[in-house]
Each structure stands twice: as C-alpha cells, then as structure tokens.
Amino acid sequence: MNKYKGTILFLLLSSILIFLDQLTKILVVRTYELHTGTYIINDFFSFYYTQNTGSAFSFLADKSWGIYLLTGFSTILAIIVFVLLIKALKLKEYLVACSFTLLFSGAVGNLIDRFRLHYVVDFIRFDFGSYTFPIFNIADICAVLGTIMLIAIMLFLPKKVDKIW
Numbered sequence: 001m002n003k004y005k006g007t008i009l010f011l012l013l014s015s016i017l018i019f020l021d022q023l024t025k026i027l028v029v030r031t032y033e034l035h036t037g038t039y040i041i042n043d044f045f046s047f048y049y050t051q052n053t054g055s056a057f058s059f060l061a062d063k064s065w066g067i068y069l070l071t072g073f074s075t076i077l078a079i080i081v082f083v084l085l086i087k088a089l090k091l092k093e094y095l096v097a098c099s100f101t102l103l104f105s106g107a108v109g110n111l112i113d114r115f116r117l118h119y120v121v122d123f124i125r126f127d128f129g130s131y132t133f134p135i136f137n138i139a140d141i142c143a144v145l146g147t148i149m150l151i152a153i154m155l156f157l158p159k160k161v162d163k164i165w
Helices: 003-031 066-090 094-117 138-156 158-162
Strands: 037-041 045-052 120-128
Touching: 003 045, 003 066, 003 094, 003 120, 003 138, 066 094, 094 120, 094 138, 094 158, 120 138, 138 158
Parallel strands: none
Antiparallel strands: 037 045, 045 120
16 A cells, blocks of 8 residues: 555544544434433443543543643644554554554544533443443544554554554
8 A cells, every 4th residue: 555545544534433423422412402312222322412521431520620631631642643643654554553543533533522612522321230331422432442452552563563653
C-alpha cells in the first residue's frame, strides 16, 4: 500500500468513526430526555441519555474546572496520537496505525462534545442486577479498543511499536 493511500484510508476510517459517534449522540439527544432511555434487552442493555462533565467513570465531574482540564488534556493527547499515527503510517506499521486510529477517533469524538457542549453525551448502558456499569458512548468504545490493541501489540509484537517511539 503506498503511503498516501494508507494515510487516506486510516483518516477516512477515523472520520467515519467520529461521524458515527457524533451521529449516535445527536440521535440520543433528539430521542430522549436527560436521564431517560429505552431497554433494548430487558434489565440488561439500554440506551440511556446522560451528560458526563468528567472523564472515565465521571472522574472530575464534580469540579467546575474539570471540563477545562480534561479538554486541554484531551487536545494534547489527540495531537500526540495523531503524530504517532502519521509516523506509524510512514513506517508502514498498519496494525499500530489501526490502534492509533481508534485512539484518535475516541479522543476527538469526546473532544468535540467537550468543546461544543462542555460535557460528553453518554448513552450505552449495561445493568447487572443492581449494578450499572458506567455509561459510555461510541468514542469510548474506540478509545478502549485502541488501548487494548496497542497493549497487545506492545506485549506480543514489541518491535512494531519500538520503531515508532
């Protein structure tokens, strides 16, 4: 794959993931009132609209300045991951580039919300009896999958990542 086709392909993939994240959030906001939802699988899986002013597991949600700190941190993280993505593509390390694409898409998807709304729209909810897993969104899925993928590459194919650092 030539370097321009690879770059275009991964940037297109990232754009699609960010678009899907934003589209699903818009649909949820238009469909549900805040703190309401619909069970897809009774007492287990639902779409439930919440607004998260913090980060993962609502970290810093109770701090008025938290959203600004998280927005700054997310912006820096997105830039670093984007630079690493471009470097991975130049080195034709497409597996690593895929993990960075997922990480970048997740960071940008939630960053758009933080800039535009000053909170992140979350809506994917799983209930396990009386326990509710922290509610999340498509951007969060991308970030988690990208992180897991990068860790697996670092553990099992470390030479692929060593080239990029």
